[in-house]
Amino acid sequence: MTGSGGGFGTLIKKPVAWCVLRSDRYTLELMESSGFYTMSYFPEEYRDQVIYLGTNSGRDSKKMSELKLTVARTPSGNISFEESGLLIECRLVQSSTITPADFFEQRAKDYVRESYESEHAYRKYVFGEILDIWLKR
Ligand SMILES: Cc1cc2nc3c(=O)[nH]c(=O)nc-3n(C[C@H](O)[C@H](O)[C@H](O)COP(=O)(O)O)c2cc1C
Numbered sequence: 001m002t003g004s005g006g007g008f009g010t011l012i013k014k015p016v017a018w019c020v021l022r023s024d025r026y027t028l029e030l031m032e033s034s035g036f037y038t039m040s041y042f043p044e045e046y047r048d049q050v051i052y053l054g055t056n057s058g059r060d061s062k063k064m065s066e067l068k069l070t071v072a073r074t075p076s077g078n079i080s081f082e083e084s085g086l087l088i089e090c091r092l093v094q095s096s097t098i099t100p101a102d103f104f105e106q107r108a109k110d111y112v113r114e115s116y117e118s119e120h121a122y123r124k125y126v127f128g129e130i131l132d133i134w135l136k137r
Contacts, residue, residue: 001027002054003039008130015130017090023097024120026059035092037128038074040084049083074132085136090128098123 006019017039021028031037042050049069056063064071070082080087100109100116116122 001025001058002050011093011127014093016093016127017088017130018125018127020123021126022115022120023122023124026057028095028124028126030058031092031126032095034078036076036078036131037090037092038078038080039088039090040081041086042081042083043085046083074134076131087134088130089132091131092126093129094125094127096125098125 003019003021006017008015008017010016011018019039027037046069049067052067053063058064072080072082074080074087074089076089078089080089098112099122100113103109103112112123
């Protein structure tokens with residue numbers, strides 16, 4: 001899937017990447033069952049493929065076989081893409097459901113409350129320990 005919300009930092013003395021995922025993302029299911037995942041960053045020329053990954057769910061489509069990117073694997077066997085310019089491999093550390101009460105600004109509370117209106121549309125904060133990074137030069 002395509003994700004835009006998130007960042008990098010340190011958590012429990014580990015370098016981590018964090019992202020915000022809707023709780024019904026098929027990708028999140030795969031991350032939680034495997035315990036590992038990768039994040040791939042692409043050059044501009046692959047924008048259409050990134051949008052494709054972000055507008056089709058792997059749950060009800062053959063997204064991966066219709067994708068015009070080359071699936072590759074990290075040495076540990078996790079899935080990535082050859083076209084990626086930056087690849088980050090993570091071990092899942094924490095996945096926490098956020099609630100309106102967690103926020104101190106009304107605008108944020110309203111945003112999170114709205115996301116609870118449809119079932120499974122609420123968000124989770126997902127933290128992964130950064131295990132490896134590959135940068136194409
Ligand atoms: C530019 C862009 C950014 C996105 N960012 C996020 C995000 O941060 N969190 C999220 O849960 N979904 C995000 N999405 C939506 C998912 O990528 C989309 O729902 C995808 O189809 C989920 O695939 P899956 O069901 O196979 O996991 C984004 C989509 C696009 C196009």
